[in-house]
Amino acid sequence: MEGTCITCCFWKRFDANTGECHCKAPLPFNHNPKDQMINFETRWPLTNKEQSCGELKPIPAS
Numbered sequence: 449m450e451g452t453c454i455t456c457c458f459w460k461r462f463d464a465n466t467g468e469c470h471c472k473a474p475l476p477f478n479h480n481p482k483d484q485m486i487n488f489e490t491r492w493p494l495t496n497k498e499q500s501c502g503e504l505k506p507i508p509a510s
Contacts, residue, residue: 454497457507461497468492471503
């Protein structure tokens with residue numbers, strides 16, 4: 449899994465397979481796109497451990 453989210457220092461793991469990408473600022477997210485009111489909040493992108501955004505920064509070796 450070299451070059452994927454699980455090996456990136458920007459990735460914050462939630463469970464065995466998913467986490468948030470903290471590489472860039474959080475993005476706007478609409479809770480209910482069919483709602484007439486604009487109901488946005490910002491969130492970090494939710495990603496799978498095997499994904500990659502291309503901004504990979506490896507976790508430093510201990």
